Amino acid sequence: MKTKLLYLFITLFAWHSNAQVISMIGSTSPSGSWSVDTNMNTTDNVTYTLNNVTVTTATDPATTGLKFRQDGLWTNNWGNANFPSGTATLNGANIMTVAGTYDVTFNRVNGTYTFIPSGFPSIGIWGPAVNSQLGYGAPDVDMVTTDGITYTLSGFYFSSGNCYFRQDNATTNQWGSTTFPTGTAVLNGPSLFVPGGEWVVTFNRITGAYSFDYNSVGILGSGLNGFNVADTDLTTADGFNYTLAGLALTTGEVKFRKNNDWATNWGAAGFPTGTGTQDGPNIPVTAGTYNISIEIPGGNYVFTNTLSTASTSMASVKVYPNPSASVWNISHSDTISSVQLMDSLGKVITSYAPNATEFQVDGSGLSAGVYFVKITAGLDFAVQKIIKN
Incomplete structure (x- = not known):
């Protein structure tokens, strides 16, 4: 005892x-x-x-x-x-x-x-x-x-x-x-x-x-109505890809932020495309009317002038099956130059350079959960959410 x-x-x-x-x-x-x-x-x-x-x-x-x-x-x-x-x-x-x-x-x-x-x-x-x-x-x-x-x-x-x-x-x-x-x-x-x-x-x-x-993601700045006013919110169907059509901007600077709070914001020096980072620099914009997209949490953004024609349409990207227990097939009408597999926080796990219209991502070694694939073709890219069963 x-x-x-x-x-x-x-x-x-x-x-x-x-x-x-x-x-x-x-x-x-x-x-x-x-x-x-x-x-x-x-x-x-x-x-x-x-x-x-x-x-x-x-x-x-x-x-x-x-x-x-x-x-x-x-x-x-x-x-x-x-x-x-x-x-x-x-x-x-x-x-x-x-x-x-x-x-x-x-x-x-x-x-x-x-x-x-x-x-x-x-x-x-x-x-x-x-x-x-x-x-x-x-x-x-x-x-x-x-x-x-x-x-x-x-x-x-x-x-x-x-x-x-x-x-x-x-x-x-x-x-x-x-x-x-x-x-x-x-x-x-x-x-x-x-x-x-x-x-x-x-x-x-x-x-x-x-x-x-879903979290709200908005844009604001001197290229819009100023940094001390309410955000102009983008819309989303999945909580990861946010878009806004036909926004008129003046020459100035803008930033994206989450839930109308500076605690989470994205900025970078690149325009009309770039990868925004937390507390990054203001994005310099030129006057025009733009269709805008950003994916979070990765921060990749695109400003497309409505008077220009996009070089590649990413609407034809297909990722299947999704969800999947092992692999995802990716296809596109144009040549896929790169594919990045990312975790739920936007950290890149693996990068590929397919240089083909079809490619297969092997996820058999991944834990169950939510991931993303960033697919680049020409000057355009798309980010899609994928789920591992």
């Missing part, structure tokens, strides 16, 4: 000695100081929480706000200007808090964080769609609310899979449904299947109404 107790003590001591300490620090944090940490709590060394935390309003992004950091060291700190939720990055921007009392959650592995006003129930999304590895064994991904009724989640990439909405991490308070992208979830209803991708999710805790919407 003594041996077992000694072993348990050693195991617990080893776990605590190896556990990382995560804290909040900053001028708007509970300590009100950039030199005093407020430690958070954890049961798994991944998700850290602290309830009834009072923060103040951040006014200057250079000097105010707060951050998360590990073991009291600035070598491991995370931030993102977004509030009340976002995905913090290593050495990222200060979190621009708004005064209030919150229940705070931070995930040390993927950087996601939420500030939920204290006193409101927490609502999370739970299941393989939000954690393809651990599934229902993983913690919820918390949504954000300002009134305790309507909850939202954005900036999160879902895997293809099932999930539930649930309250306070309790299986006794979970909602489900069979309809996507909108519907009314019912208590103890069936699990909801969500296709992989980035969705803006809204859930009403009282009525159960929910929606999964």
